[in-house]
Amino acid sequence: MLRNRMIQFFLIYLAGILFLLSVKYALNLSDYVIPAPMEIGLTAKAVGIRYVDDVLNTVVIAVLGHIISIILAFSVGILGGQKSWAGALVKTTAYNIQAYPIVAVAPLIFILLGDGLLSRLIISVMICYFPLLLSVMGVLSEPIESIEHFYRVTRKLTWKLQVKIRIFENISTLSTVIVGSATMAMVGTIVAEFVASNAGIGYSIRIALYQSDMAKILIALFWIGICTSGYLTGIELIGNSVHKRLKAV
Amino acid sequence: MRIACKNLTYQYPRTDACIFNNLSCEFPRPGFHALFGQSGVGKTTLARILSGMIPVSGEFIDHTDVQTVLYTHNTERLPGWSGVGSMIESVTPVDFRKKMRKLIDAFGLTPVLESRFDHLSLGQKNRVNLTRYLLQEFDMLIMDESLANVDESMRGKIIGTIKQWFPEKCFVYISHNMVEVSRFCDHIVVVRGAHRVPQAVAITGMNDFGSAPAAPLKGMEQIMLELAHAS
Numbered sequence: 001m002l003r004n005r006m007i008q009f010f011l012i013y014l015a016g017i018l019f020l021l022s023v024k025y026a027l028n029l030s031d032y033v034i035p036a037p038m039e040i041g042l043t044a045k046a047v048g049i050r051y052v053d054d055v056l057n058t059v060v061i062a063v064l065g066h067i068i069s070i071i072l073a074f075s076v077g078i079l080g081g082q083k084s085w086a087g088a089l090v091k092t093t094a095y096n097i098q099a100y101p102i103v104a105v106a107p108l109i110f111i112l113l114g115d116g117l118l119s120r121l122i123i124s125v126m127i128c129y130f131p132l133l134l135s136v137m138g139v140l141s142e143p144i145e146s147i148e149h150f151y152r153v154t155r156k157l158t159w160k161l162q163v164k165i166r167i168f169e170n171i172s173t174l175s176t177v178i179v180g181s182a183t184m185a186m187v188g189t190i191v192a193e194f195v196a197s198n199a200g201i202g203y204s205i206r207i208a209l210y211q212s213d214m215a216k217i218l219i220a221l222f223w224i225g226i227c228t229s230g231y232l233t234g235i236e237l238i239g240n241s242v243h244k245r246l247k248a249v
Numbered sequence: 250m251r252i253a254c255k256n257l258t259y260q261y262p263r264t265d266a267c268i269f270n271n272l273s274c275e276f277p278r279p280g281f282h283a284l285f286g287q288s289g290v291g292k293t294t295l296a297r298i299l300s301g302m303i304p305v306s307g308e309f310i311d312h313t314d315v316q317t318v319l320y321t322h323n324t325e326r327l328p329g330w331s332g333v334g335s336m337i338e339s340v341t342p343v344d345f346r347k348k349m350r351k352l353i354d355a356f357g358l359t360p361v362l363e364s365r366f367d368h369l370s371l372g373q374k375n376r377v378n379l380t381r382y383l384l385q386e387f388d389m390l391i392m393d394e395s396l397a398n399v400d401e402s403m404r405g406k407i408i409g410t411i412k413q414w415f416p417e418k419c420f421v422y423i424s425h426n427m428v429e430v431s432r433f434c435d436h437i438v439v440v441r442g443a444h445r446v447p448q449a450v451a452i453t454g455m456n457d458f459g460s461a462p463a464a465p466l467k468g469m470e471q472i473m474l475e476l477a478h479a480s
Contacts, residue, residue: 146324146325149321150325150381154385156340164328168329
Protein backbone atom coordinates (compact mmCIF):
# COMPACT_ATOMS: atom_id res chain seq x y z
CA MET A 1 0.00 0.00 0.00
CA LEU A 2 2.75 2.44 1.04
CA ARG A 3 4.96 1.29 -1.83
CA ASN A 4 2.19 1.86 -4.40
CA ARG A 5 1.43 5.28 -3.01
CA MET A 6 5.14 6.22 -3.02
CA ILE A 7 5.58 4.98 -6.60
CA GLN A 8 2.53 7.01 -7.68
CA PHE A 9 3.93 10.09 -5.96
CA PHE A 10 7.42 9.65 -7.47
CA LEU A 11 5.93 9.29 -10.96
CA ILE A 12 3.78 12.41 -10.58
CA TYR A 13 6.66 14.38 -9.05
CA LEU A 14 9.05 13.28 -11.80
CA ALA A 15 6.47 14.15 -14.47
CA GLY A 16 6.10 17.62 -12.92
CA ILE A 17 9.86 18.21 -12.85
CA LEU A 18 10.21 16.99 -16.46
CA PHE A 19 7.38 19.30 -17.52
CA LEU A 20 9.06 22.31 -15.86
CA LEU A 21 12.41 21.47 -17.41
CA SER A 22 10.87 20.99 -20.85
CA VAL A 23 9.17 24.40 -20.51
CA LYS A 24 12.49 25.90 -19.36
CA TYR A 25 14.46 24.54 -22.33
CA ALA A 26 11.68 25.01 -24.87
CA LEU A 27 11.22 28.69 -23.97
CA ASN A 28 14.89 29.20 -23.10
CA LEU A 29 14.04 30.48 -19.61
CA SER A 30 16.82 31.51 -17.22
CA ASP A 31 17.84 29.54 -14.10
CA TYR A 32 16.32 32.37 -12.08
CA VAL A 33 12.82 31.42 -13.30
CA ILE A 34 13.19 27.63 -13.43
CA PRO A 35 16.35 26.18 -11.88
CA ALA A 36 18.57 23.70 -13.75
CA PRO A 37 18.73 20.08 -12.52
CA MET A 38 22.16 20.67 -11.01
CA GLU A 39 20.86 23.62 -8.97
CA ILE A 40 17.91 21.57 -7.72
CA GLY A 41 20.38 18.89 -6.59
CA LEU A 42 22.59 21.40 -4.78
CA THR A 43 19.57 23.00 -3.09
CA ALA A 44 18.37 19.55 -1.99
CA LYS A 45 21.76 18.93 -0.39
CA ALA A 46 21.72 22.31 1.33
CA VAL A 47 18.16 22.43 2.71
CA GLY A 48 16.92 18.84 2.39
CA ILE A 49 17.41 17.81 6.03
CA ARG A 50 16.09 21.10 7.42
CA TYR A 51 12.99 20.73 5.25
CA VAL A 52 12.42 17.20 6.54
CA ASP A 53 12.30 18.68 10.05
CA ASP A 54 9.90 21.38 8.84
CA VAL A 55 7.60 18.87 7.14
CA LEU A 56 7.56 16.64 10.22
CA ASN A 57 6.67 19.70 12.31
CA THR A 58 3.79 20.38 9.90
CA VAL A 59 2.67 16.72 9.94
CA VAL A 60 2.51 16.72 13.76
CA ILE A 61 0.19 19.75 13.68
CA ALA A 62 -1.83 18.21 10.82
CA VAL A 63 -2.27 14.90 12.70
CA LEU A 64 -3.32 16.76 15.83
CA GLY A 65 -5.72 18.94 13.82
CA HIS A 66 -7.07 15.88 12.05
CA ILE A 67 -7.76 14.04 15.32
CA ILE A 68 -9.52 17.10 16.79
CA SER A 69 -11.56 17.48 13.56
CA ILE A 70 -12.65 13.84 13.64
CA ILE A 71 -13.75 14.08 17.28
CA LEU A 72 -15.57 17.36 16.64
CA ALA A 73 -17.15 16.16 13.38
CA PHE A 74 -18.49 12.99 14.99
CA SER A 75 -19.78 14.80 18.07
CA VAL A 76 -21.57 17.49 16.06
CA GLY A 77 -22.51 15.01 13.30
CA ILE A 78 -24.29 12.78 15.82
CA LEU A 79 -26.29 15.77 17.03
CA GLY A 80 -26.97 16.94 13.45
CA GLY A 81 -28.08 13.46 12.43
CA GLN A 82 -30.94 13.45 14.96
CA LYS A 83 -34.49 14.24 13.88
CA SER A 84 -34.96 17.03 16.41
CA TRP A 85 -35.00 20.81 16.27
CA ALA A 86 -31.41 20.83 17.62
CA GLY A 87 -30.37 18.41 14.87
CA ALA A 88 -32.05 20.51 12.18
CA LEU A 89 -30.41 23.66 13.55
CA VAL A 90 -26.93 22.08 13.61
CA LYS A 91 -27.40 20.70 10.11
CA THR A 92 -28.52 24.01 8.61
CA THR A 93 -25.75 25.93 10.39
CA ALA A 94 -23.10 23.49 9.22
CA TYR A 95 -24.28 23.66 5.59
CA ASN A 96 -24.30 27.46 5.68
CA ILE A 97 -20.88 27.82 7.34
CA GLN A 98 -19.16 25.34 5.03
CA ALA A 99 -20.31 27.38 2.04
CA TYR A 100 -17.96 30.17 3.25
CA PRO A 101 -14.25 29.85 2.31
CA ILE A 102 -12.84 29.20 5.77
CA VAL A 103 -9.27 29.98 4.71
CA ALA A 104 -10.31 33.62 4.32
CA VAL A 105 -10.85 33.74 8.09
CA ALA A 106 -7.22 32.71 8.76
CA PRO A 107 -5.83 36.29 9.00
CA LEU A 108 -8.37 37.08 11.73
CA ILE A 109 -7.11 34.16 13.80
CA PHE A 110 -3.52 35.29 13.42
CA ILE A 111 -4.45 38.84 14.43
CA LEU A 112 -6.27 37.58 17.50
CA LEU A 113 -3.95 34.76 18.59
CA GLY A 114 -0.60 35.62 17.06
CA ASP A 115 1.49 33.27 14.93
CA GLY A 116 2.08 30.42 17.38
CA LEU A 117 1.13 26.76 17.43
CA LEU A 118 -2.47 27.43 18.45
CA SER A 119 -3.25 29.50 15.35
CA ARG A 120 -1.82 26.82 13.02
CA LEU A 121 -3.81 24.16 14.83
CA ILE A 122 -7.10 26.11 14.72
CA ILE A 123 -6.81 26.84 11.00
CA SER A 124 -5.86 23.24 10.27
CA VAL A 125 -8.92 22.06 12.23
CA MET A 126 -11.24 24.56 10.54
CA ILE A 127 -10.19 23.61 7.02
CA CYS A 128 -10.38 19.88 7.72
CA TYR A 129 -13.47 19.93 9.95
CA PHE A 130 -16.30 21.24 7.76
CA PRO A 131 -16.02 18.84 4.79
CA LEU A 132 -15.62 16.01 7.30
CA LEU A 133 -18.65 17.19 9.27
CA LEU A 134 -20.89 17.27 6.20
CA SER A 135 -19.92 13.73 5.22
CA VAL A 136 -20.37 12.40 8.75
CA MET A 137 -23.69 14.19 9.14
CA GLY A 138 -24.86 12.86 5.76
CA VAL A 139 -24.05 9.31 6.82
CA LEU A 140 -25.56 9.62 10.29
CA SER A 141 -28.80 11.21 9.14
CA GLU A 142 -29.52 8.50 6.55
CA PRO A 143 -31.67 5.72 8.12
CA ILE A 144 -30.69 2.08 7.57
CA GLU A 145 -34.35 1.07 7.33
CA SER A 146 -33.73 -2.65 6.84
CA ILE A 147 -32.03 -2.81 10.25
CA GLU A 148 -33.63 0.02 12.20
CA HIS A 149 -37.24 -1.04 11.46
CA PHE A 150 -37.26 -3.82 14.06
CA TYR A 151 -35.81 -1.63 16.81
CA ARG A 152 -38.17 1.22 15.94
CA VAL A 153 -41.40 -0.82 16.00
CA THR A 154 -40.39 -2.61 19.19
CA ARG A 155 -39.39 0.72 20.78
CA LYS A 156 -35.80 -0.39 21.33
CA LEU A 157 -34.13 2.18 19.11
CA THR A 158 -32.04 4.49 21.29
CA TRP A 159 -29.94 7.25 19.73
CA LYS A 160 -26.77 5.37 20.71
CA LEU A 161 -27.94 2.23 18.93
CA GLN A 162 -29.00 4.27 15.89
CA VAL A 163 -25.54 5.88 15.66
CA LYS A 164 -23.84 2.51 16.13
CA ILE A 165 -25.91 0.94 13.32
CA ARG A 166 -25.28 3.81 10.91
CA ILE A 167 -21.54 3.96 11.61
CA PHE A 168 -21.17 0.20 11.31
CA GLU A 169 -23.08 0.05 8.05
CA ASN A 170 -21.07 2.94 6.55
CA ILE A 171 -17.66 2.06 7.92
CA SER A 172 -16.07 1.91 4.43
CA THR A 173 -17.48 5.32 3.44
CA LEU A 174 -16.42 6.85 6.74
CA SER A 175 -12.88 5.48 6.55
CA THR A 176 -12.56 6.85 2.98
CA VAL A 177 -13.83 10.23 4.17
CA ILE A 178 -11.37 10.23 7.08
CA VAL A 179 -8.46 9.37 4.77
CA GLY A 180 -9.58 12.13 2.40
CA SER A 181 -9.80 14.64 5.21
CA ALA A 182 -6.20 13.89 6.24
CA THR A 183 -5.10 15.67 3.06
CA MET A 184 -7.33 18.59 4.05
CA ALA A 185 -5.67 18.72 7.47
CA MET A 186 -2.26 18.83 5.79
CA VAL A 187 -3.45 21.54 3.38
CA GLY A 188 -4.93 23.56 6.27
CA THR A 189 -1.69 23.43 8.26
CA ILE A 190 0.47 24.43 5.30
CA VAL A 191 -1.91 27.28 4.43
CA ALA A 192 -1.81 28.49 8.05
CA GLU A 193 2.00 28.40 8.05
CA PHE A 194 2.07 30.10 4.69
CA VAL A 195 -0.25 32.92 5.73
CA ALA A 196 1.49 33.85 8.95
CA SER A 197 3.57 31.51 11.02
CA ASN A 198 7.15 31.07 12.16
CA ALA A 199 7.52 27.31 11.77
CA GLY A 200 6.63 24.39 9.50
CA ILE A 201 7.09 23.74 5.81
CA GLY A 202 4.49 26.36 4.84
CA TYR A 203 6.68 28.98 6.51
CA SER A 204 9.74 27.68 4.60
CA ILE A 205 7.79 27.84 1.32
CA ARG A 206 6.81 31.43 2.09
CA ILE A 207 10.47 32.38 2.61
CA ALA A 208 11.45 30.56 -0.59
CA LEU A 209 8.69 32.46 -2.40
CA TYR A 210 10.04 35.80 -1.14
CA GLN A 211 13.47 34.70 -2.43
CA SER A 212 11.88 33.53 -5.73
CA ASP A 213 13.78 30.26 -5.21
CA MET A 214 11.86 27.61 -7.10
CA ALA A 215 14.43 24.90 -6.27
CA LYS A 216 13.64 25.21 -2.56
CA ILE A 217 9.90 25.05 -3.29
CA LEU A 218 10.41 21.89 -5.35
CA ILE A 219 12.36 20.27 -2.51
CA ALA A 220 9.63 21.28 -0.03
CA LEU A 221 6.97 19.78 -2.32
CA PHE A 222 8.95 16.56 -2.52
CA TRP A 223 9.06 16.11 1.25
CA ILE A 224 5.43 17.15 1.64
CA GLY A 225 4.48 14.43 -0.84
CA ILE A 226 6.57 11.77 0.90
CA CYS A 227 5.26 12.57 4.39
CA THR A 228 1.62 12.92 3.25
CA SER A 229 1.83 9.54 1.50
CA GLY A 230 3.17 7.97 4.70
CA TYR A 231 0.45 9.57 6.81
CA LEU A 232 -2.39 8.56 4.46
CA THR A 233 -1.07 5.02 4.27
CA GLY A 234 -0.98 4.85 8.07
CA ILE A 235 -4.62 5.94 8.31
CA GLU A 236 -5.66 3.50 5.59
CA LEU A 237 -3.95 0.66 7.47
CA ILE A 238 -5.77 1.60 10.68
CA GLY A 239 -9.09 1.82 8.75
CA ASN A 240 -8.54 -1.57 7.10
CA SER A 241 -7.66 -3.24 10.39
CA VAL A 242 -10.77 -1.79 12.08
CA HIS A 243 -12.87 -2.87 9.09
CA LYS A 244 -11.48 -6.42 9.13
CA ARG A 245 -11.99 -6.77 12.85
CA LEU A 246 -15.61 -5.60 12.66
CA LYS A 247 -16.51 -7.85 9.73
CA ALA A 248 -14.69 -10.94 11.01
CA VAL A 249 -16.73 -14.08 11.74
CA MET B 250 -59.41 -9.83 19.34
CA ARG B 251 -60.24 -8.30 15.98
CA ILE B 252 -58.66 -5.94 13.51
CA ALA B 253 -60.65 -4.60 10.63
CA CYS B 254 -60.65 -1.83 8.11
CA LYS B 255 -63.85 -0.37 6.80
CA ASN B 256 -64.35 1.54 3.56
CA LEU B 257 -60.66 2.37 3.39
CA THR B 258 -59.71 4.68 0.55
CA TYR B 259 -56.06 5.48 0.10
CA GLN B 260 -53.66 6.87 -2.42
CA TYR B 261 -49.99 7.65 -1.97
CA PRO B 262 -49.16 11.33 -1.45
CA ARG B 263 -48.35 13.21 -4.67
CA THR B 264 -49.76 10.45 -6.89
CA ASP B 265 -53.06 10.12 -8.71
CA ALA B 266 -53.34 6.33 -8.56
CA CYS B 267 -55.86 5.11 -6.00
CA ILE B 268 -54.63 1.97 -4.26
CA PHE B 269 -57.65 1.26 -2.10
CA ASN B 270 -61.16 2.22 -3.03
CA ASN B 271 -63.67 1.51 -0.26
CA LEU B 272 -61.73 -1.55 0.84
CA SER B 273 -63.20 -3.47 3.77
CA CYS B 274 -61.69 -6.55 5.39
CA GLU B 275 -61.15 -8.06 8.80
CA PHE B 276 -59.09 -10.54 10.74
CA PRO B 277 -61.73 -11.53 13.24
CA ARG B 278 -59.92 -13.70 15.82
CA PRO B 279 -56.53 -15.07 16.90
CA GLY B 280 -55.00 -17.58 14.51
CA PHE B 281 -52.88 -17.84 11.42
CA HIS B 282 -54.48 -15.77 8.67
CA ALA B 283 -53.32 -14.70 5.22
CA LEU B 284 -53.31 -11.65 3.04
CA PHE B 285 -53.23 -12.85 -0.53
CA GLY B 286 -53.27 -11.12 -3.90
CA GLN B 287 -51.36 -10.42 -7.06
CA SER B 288 -48.22 -8.31 -7.01
CA GLY B 289 -48.92 -4.60 -6.84
CA VAL B 290 -52.47 -4.75 -5.46
CA GLY B 291 -51.36 -3.15 -2.18
CA LYS B 292 -50.85 -6.02 0.28
CA THR B 293 -47.76 -4.43 1.80
CA THR B 294 -49.42 -1.02 1.90
CA LEU B 295 -52.44 -2.52 3.67
CA ALA B 296 -50.12 -4.29 6.12
CA ARG B 297 -48.32 -1.03 6.84
CA ILE B 298 -51.65 0.74 7.37
CA LEU B 299 -52.86 -1.98 9.74
CA SER B 300 -49.62 -1.79 11.73
CA GLY B 301 -49.81 2.01 11.96
CA MET B 302 -46.68 2.63 9.90
CA ILE B 303 -48.76 4.54 7.36
CA PRO B 304 -51.08 6.83 9.29
CA VAL B 305 -54.68 7.01 8.08
CA SER B 306 -57.74 8.48 9.73
CA GLY B 307 -58.71 6.42 12.81
CA GLU B 308 -62.26 5.73 11.64
CA PHE B 309 -61.09 3.40 8.85
CA ILE B 310 -59.25 1.00 11.14
CA ASP B 311 -60.83 -0.80 14.05
CA HIS B 312 -58.54 -2.44 16.61
CA THR B 313 -60.53 -4.43 19.16
CA ASP B 314 -58.36 -5.85 21.95
CA VAL B 315 -55.31 -5.30 19.80
CA GLN B 316 -52.66 -3.09 21.41
CA THR B 317 -49.49 -3.91 19.53
CA VAL B 318 -49.30 -4.73 15.84
CA LEU B 319 -45.83 -5.57 14.51
CA TYR B 320 -44.94 -5.72 10.85
CA THR B 321 -41.95 -7.69 9.58
CA HIS B 322 -40.71 -8.24 6.04
CA ASN B 323 -38.19 -10.51 4.38
CA THR B 324 -35.57 -7.86 3.57
CA GLU B 325 -34.86 -6.96 7.16
CA ARG B 326 -31.34 -7.43 8.49
CA LEU B 327 -29.67 -7.73 11.86
CA PRO B 328 -26.66 -5.60 12.77
CA GLY B 329 -23.44 -7.40 11.94
CA TRP B 330 -21.20 -6.56 14.88
CA SER B 331 -21.81 -9.86 16.65
CA GLY B 332 -23.26 -13.34 16.10
CA VAL B 333 -26.99 -13.77 15.55
CA GLY B 334 -27.35 -15.67 18.84
CA SER B 335 -26.24 -12.73 20.93
CA MET B 336 -28.19 -10.31 18.72
CA ILE B 337 -31.41 -12.27 19.36
CA GLU B 338 -30.66 -12.53 23.06
CA SER B 339 -29.99 -8.79 23.34
CA VAL B 340 -33.55 -7.97 22.18
CA THR B 341 -35.36 -10.75 24.03
CA PRO B 342 -37.09 -9.82 27.30
CA VAL B 343 -35.77 -11.85 30.24
CA ASP B 344 -39.16 -13.59 30.69
CA PHE B 345 -38.95 -14.99 27.15
CA ARG B 346 -35.46 -16.52 27.40
CA LYS B 347 -36.78 -20.05 27.82
CA LYS B 348 -39.08 -19.62 24.86
CA MET B 349 -36.14 -18.19 22.90
CA ARG B 350 -34.10 -21.35 23.31
CA LYS B 351 -37.06 -23.51 22.30
CA LEU B 352 -37.78 -21.39 19.23
CA ILE B 353 -34.13 -21.38 18.14
CA ASP B 354 -34.12 -25.14 18.39
CA ALA B 355 -37.45 -25.57 16.59
CA PHE B 356 -36.42 -23.25 13.76
CA GLY B 357 -33.13 -25.11 13.26
CA LEU B 358 -30.95 -22.12 14.15
CA THR B 359 -28.68 -23.68 16.78
CA PRO B 360 -25.76 -24.33 14.35
CA VAL B 361 -25.65 -20.72 13.15
CA LEU B 362 -25.89 -18.84 16.45
CA GLU B 363 -22.22 -17.79 16.37
CA SER B 364 -22.36 -16.61 12.73
CA ARG B 365 -22.82 -13.02 11.65
CA PHE B 366 -26.12 -12.26 9.90
CA ASP B 367 -24.48 -11.43 6.56
CA HIS B 368 -22.89 -14.87 6.45
CA LEU B 369 -26.21 -16.75 6.61
CA SER B 370 -28.26 -18.10 3.71
CA LEU B 371 -31.44 -16.21 2.76
CA GLY B 372 -33.63 -18.83 4.41
CA GLN B 373 -31.59 -18.72 7.63
CA LYS B 374 -31.77 -14.93 7.63
CA ASN B 375 -35.57 -15.02 7.40
CA ARG B 376 -35.81 -17.58 10.19
CA VAL B 377 -33.52 -15.52 12.46
CA ASN B 378 -35.52 -12.37 11.76
CA LEU B 379 -38.85 -14.08 12.44
CA THR B 380 -37.52 -15.60 15.67
CA ARG B 381 -36.67 -12.22 17.19
CA TYR B 382 -40.14 -10.87 16.31
CA LEU B 383 -41.86 -13.84 17.92
CA LEU B 384 -39.97 -13.05 21.12
CA GLN B 385 -41.48 -9.58 21.44
CA GLU B 386 -44.67 -8.43 23.11
CA PHE B 387 -47.36 -8.23 20.41
CA ASP B 388 -51.00 -9.01 19.75
CA MET B 389 -50.73 -9.21 16.00
CA LEU B 390 -47.75 -9.97 13.79
CA ILE B 391 -47.91 -9.26 10.07
CA MET B 392 -45.37 -11.43 8.24
CA ASP B 393 -44.67 -10.02 4.79
CA GLU B 394 -43.11 -12.93 2.87
CA SER B 395 -41.23 -13.75 6.07
CA LEU B 396 -40.65 -17.35 5.07
CA ALA B 397 -39.40 -16.69 1.55
CA ASN B 398 -36.36 -18.86 0.70
CA VAL B 399 -37.11 -21.25 3.59
CA ASP B 400 -37.41 -24.81 2.31
CA GLU B 401 -40.90 -26.28 2.26
CA SER B 402 -40.59 -28.82 5.07
CA MET B 403 -39.03 -26.26 7.41
CA ARG B 404 -41.70 -23.73 6.44
CA GLY B 405 -44.44 -26.18 7.44
CA LYS B 406 -42.64 -26.90 10.69
CA ILE B 407 -42.27 -23.19 11.49
CA ILE B 408 -45.92 -22.39 10.77
CA GLY B 409 -46.97 -25.43 12.82
CA THR B 410 -44.80 -24.28 15.72
CA ILE B 411 -46.21 -20.76 15.57
CA LYS B 412 -49.79 -22.05 15.56
CA GLN B 413 -49.10 -24.41 18.42
CA TRP B 414 -47.09 -22.05 20.65
CA PHE B 415 -48.93 -18.77 20.01
CA PRO B 416 -52.62 -19.74 19.86
CA GLU B 417 -53.73 -16.49 21.49
CA LYS B 418 -51.96 -14.26 18.96
CA CYS B 419 -53.10 -13.09 15.56
CA PHE B 420 -50.78 -13.66 12.60
CA VAL B 421 -51.28 -12.27 9.11
CA TYR B 422 -49.12 -14.04 6.58
CA ILE B 423 -48.48 -12.33 3.25
CA SER B 424 -47.46 -14.83 0.62
CA HIS B 425 -47.80 -15.51 -3.09
CA ASN B 426 -47.76 -19.24 -2.49
CA MET B 427 -51.33 -20.40 -3.09
CA VAL B 428 -50.79 -23.95 -1.81
CA GLU B 429 -49.18 -22.77 1.41
CA VAL B 430 -51.84 -20.15 2.07
CA SER B 431 -54.68 -22.59 1.36
CA ARG B 432 -53.16 -25.29 3.50
CA PHE B 433 -52.05 -23.42 6.60
CA CYS B 434 -54.24 -20.35 6.99
CA ASP B 435 -57.56 -20.00 8.79
CA HIS B 436 -58.91 -16.93 7.14
CA ILE B 437 -57.59 -15.67 3.80
CA VAL B 438 -58.22 -12.09 2.72
CA VAL B 439 -57.75 -11.72 -1.02
CA VAL B 440 -56.93 -8.15 -2.06
CA ARG B 441 -57.73 -7.20 -5.65
CA GLY B 442 -57.25 -4.19 -7.90
CA ALA B 443 -58.90 -0.90 -6.87
CA HIS B 444 -61.40 -1.13 -9.74
CA ARG B 445 -62.86 -4.44 -8.45
CA VAL B 446 -65.95 -4.44 -6.24
CA PRO B 447 -65.56 -5.52 -3.50
CA GLN B 448 -61.83 -4.92 -3.42
CA ALA B 449 -61.22 -7.57 -0.77
CA VAL B 450 -62.92 -10.92 -0.32
CA ALA B 451 -62.49 -13.46 2.48
CA ILE B 452 -62.01 -17.20 1.99
CA THR B 453 -61.70 -19.91 4.62
CA GLY B 454 -58.55 -22.02 4.38
CA MET B 455 -57.85 -25.67 5.20
CA ASN B 456 -56.24 -24.83 8.53
CA ASP B 457 -54.44 -28.14 8.33
CA PHE B 458 -52.75 -27.88 11.73
CA GLY B 459 -55.96 -26.82 13.40
CA SER B 460 -55.77 -23.77 15.65
CA ALA B 461 -59.03 -22.90 17.35
CA PRO B 462 -61.62 -22.18 16.25
CA ALA B 463 -61.42 -24.77 13.52
CA ALA B 464 -62.37 -23.77 10.03
CA PRO B 465 -64.81 -25.92 8.14
CA LEU B 466 -62.93 -28.53 6.23
CA LYS B 467 -62.87 -28.05 2.51
CA GLY B 468 -60.93 -29.73 -0.19
CA MET B 469 -57.66 -27.98 -0.86
CA GLU B 470 -58.32 -27.89 -4.57
CA GLN B 471 -61.59 -26.11 -3.94
CA ILE B 472 -59.89 -23.46 -1.81
CA MET B 473 -57.18 -22.93 -4.40
CA LEU B 474 -59.83 -22.60 -7.06
CA GLU B 475 -61.63 -19.99 -4.96
CA LEU B 476 -58.34 -18.12 -4.43
CA ALA B 477 -57.48 -18.17 -8.12
CA HIS B 478 -60.98 -17.05 -9.01
CA ALA B 479 -61.03 -14.28 -6.40
CA SER B 480 -57.63 -12.81 -7.27
